[in-house]
Amino acid sequence: MVTQPKILLLDDDQDFLDLYREMLSQHLSCLPDVRVASTGARALALLESEQFHLLIVDLNMPKMDGLQVLSIARRKYPELRLVILTGIREEQFRTRAYAMGVDQYWIKPESDQEMGLFMESIESLLSREAKGGFRGVQSKSLVDIVQLECLSQSSTVLKITNGAAEGKIWIQNGEVIHAEGPGMTAEPAFQRILTWKTGSFENLPADLAQTRTIFTSYQGLLLNTAQALDEAASQLAEAPSEGSAAAEAASSAPQLAELSQLNGVEFVLALGTDENSPQDSWGLENPKPVAEWMRQTLEDFNSLGEALQVGQLQQVVGTGPQRKVALAPMGKSELCVGFSPSIAAEELRETMKNISSKWVF
Amino acid sequence: MGLLNFLSKSDRPKLVHLPSGSFTIDREGKIMTSTLPQSFSAARMQEIGQPVIASFQAAKVAQMPLAEVIIHFAALKILARELRGGAIIFLMPQCLNQPLRRPKH
Numbered sequence: 001m002v003t004q005p006k007i008l009l010l011d012d013d014q015d016f017l018d019l020y021r022e023m024l025s026q027h028l029s030c031l032p033d034v035r036v037a038s039t040g041a042r043a044l045a046l047l048e049s050e051q052f053h054l055l056i057v058d059l060n061m062p063k064m065d066g067l068q069v070l071s072i073a074r075r076k077y078p079e080l081r082l083v084i085l086t087g088i089r090e091e092q093f094r095t096r097a098y099a100m101g102v103d104q105y106w107i108k109p110e111s112d113q114e115m116g117l118f119m120e121s122i123e124s125l126l127s128r129e130a131k132g133g134f135r136g137v138q139s140k141s142l143v144d145i146v147q148l149e150c151l152s153q154s155s156t157v158l159k160i161t162n163g164a165a166e167g168k169i170w171i172q173n174g175e176v177i178h179a180e181g182p183g184m185t186a187e188p189a190f191q192r193i194l195t196w197k198t199g200s201f202e203n204l205p206a207d208l209a210q211t212r213t214i215f216t217s218y219q220g221l222l223l224n225t226a227q228a229l230d231e232a233a234s235q236l237a238e239a240p241s242e243g244s245a246a247a248e249a250a251s252s253a254p255q256l257a258e259l260s261q262l263n264g265v266e267f268v269l270a271l272g273t274d275e276n277s278p279q280d281s282w283g284l285e286n287p288k289p290v291a292e293w294m295r296q297t298l299e300d301f302n303s304l305g306e307a308l309q310v311g312q313l314q315q316v317v318g319t320g321p322q323r324k325v326a327l328a329p330m331g332k333s334e335l336c337v338g339f340s341p342s343i344a345a346e347e348l349r350e351t352m353k354n355i356s357s358k359w360v361f
Numbered sequence: 362m363g364l365l366n367f368l369s370k371s372d373r374p375k376l377v378h379l380p381s382g383s384f385t386i387d388r389e390g391k392i393m394t395s396t397l398p399q400s401f402s403a404a405r406m407q408e409i410g411q412p413v414i415a416s417f418q419a420a421k422v423a424q425m426p427l428a429e430v431i432i433h434f435a436a437l438k439i440l441a442r443e444l445r446g447g448a449i450i451f452l453m454p455q456c457l458n459q460p461l462r463r464p465k466h
Contacts, residue, residue, distance in 0.1 A: 059376060060376060065376050066376075088376070092436070092456060094456075095436045095454070095455060096379075098435075099435030286424075289422060290423050293416070293422070293423040293425070296415070296416075296419055297416045297419065300415060300416065301416075303412075304408065304409060304412055305434045308379065308409075308434075308437065309377070310435065310436040310437035311434050311435025311436045312434065314433040316430060316432050316433070317430070317431045317433070318429065318430045318431075320426050321426065322426075323425070325425065325427070
């Protein structure tokens with residue numbers, strides 16, 4: 001971190017604030033700028049006016065408690081690191097705090113050793129911020145992955161899965177030599193695979209016996225693919241407004257059909273989180289009333305979760321005489337999946353997890 | 362009378378503790394019975410019960426009647442069973458250190 005890290009410390013005990021301000025500003029090697037606030041409102045005002053890297057909060061405070069402050073801070077400042085430093089040992093509050101997205105939950109240190117550990121953890125949190133870097137491969141597109149393999153002159157087979165679809169790309173000494181996708185091979189398969197926006201990939205050992213079917217350089221291949229994607233996108237943009245909704249719905253239609261292959265699934269309904277966004281369904285004769293129920297239920301329970309401070313709504317599962325139904329927010333979409341009534345609860349949860357990992361946002 | 366209240370810090374925060382237990386609510390949203398501690402107010406129970414009842418009713422309108430709804434939050438599980446237009450609602454706070462699956466015997 002080039003700039004001096006800034007920490008905001010929130011507690012209603014002035015002695016505590018004085019002590020910890022001194023400790024944090026003098027004993028951390030990064031010499032942070034430590035600001036203090038004795039009320040939640042004051043802390044939020046400071047966060048509004050200045051940029052902080054870390055917020056350390058006590059839970060027990062008058063008027064606005066720590067969980068309320070955290071809930072607002074997490075929503076408004078997603079980059080801000082959050083640490084709880086409290087005397088409350090109850091497991092429930094620890095769970096709720098982590099569910100709300102805090103980075104660490106600390107019981108106020110009572111010995112030198114505990115204080116040392118706390119200071120180390122704060123130092124580590126701030127240095128992690130300084131180093132930056134990726135938290136996972138999810139932010140990498142397939143184009144990035146192919147480029148990385150080719151630039152490093154690798155020989156490997158990339159196996160890519162996207163829902164039920166699977167594809168393979170053969171790379172030999174940094175050149176793409178062959179590809180196989182759903183029902184196609186060579187360059188068309190490569191282009192098809194690169195249109196997938198999410199999924200998983202694994203590196204298989206190099207297959208030196210594979211016959212070469214692609215003779216374009218990898219840069220050429222990526223350029224061709226980018227061009228094809230741009231053309232497809234511009235065609236969609238040029239379509240009339242009614243058609244654009246249909247096109248959007250059509251783009252998710254194959255995905256819904258893939259979900260229907262999963263065991264026990266009877267219908268699928270997908271909605272955008274925006275009220276005016278199009279809905280798309282598979283296996284439902286009249287999706288409108290189900291969509292209304294789904295939107296209202298998710299909205300109500302999301303508000304309830306915020307009011308109770310119990311973290312994000314993960315899933316709603318309903319059981320009726322005719323079927324079971326599961327609702328879940330999936331990034332920018334909301335999904336409703338109908339299951340046969342005989343499906344076991346465990347299997348239903350596993351299927352929903354499976355869907356959530358494969359869903360293209 | 363009230364001496365202890367006077368001595369205690371009146372502006373001490375009240376972090377809402379989520380207890381385990383159940384309550385029943387009728388179709389009008391009135392709390393009928395509860396096994397939850399008194400510290401968990403009736404207003405809180407209604408706050409939970411109303412969207413549950415609304416969800417049961419809306420599901421019926423959508424031709425998809427439901428007898429049970431389980432709402433999974435990161436730190437709380439709510440299980441609600443329909444009772445003649447009302448509901449019996451179980452609150453089950455989730456803890457990080459509880460086993461994920463019931464051990465097989």
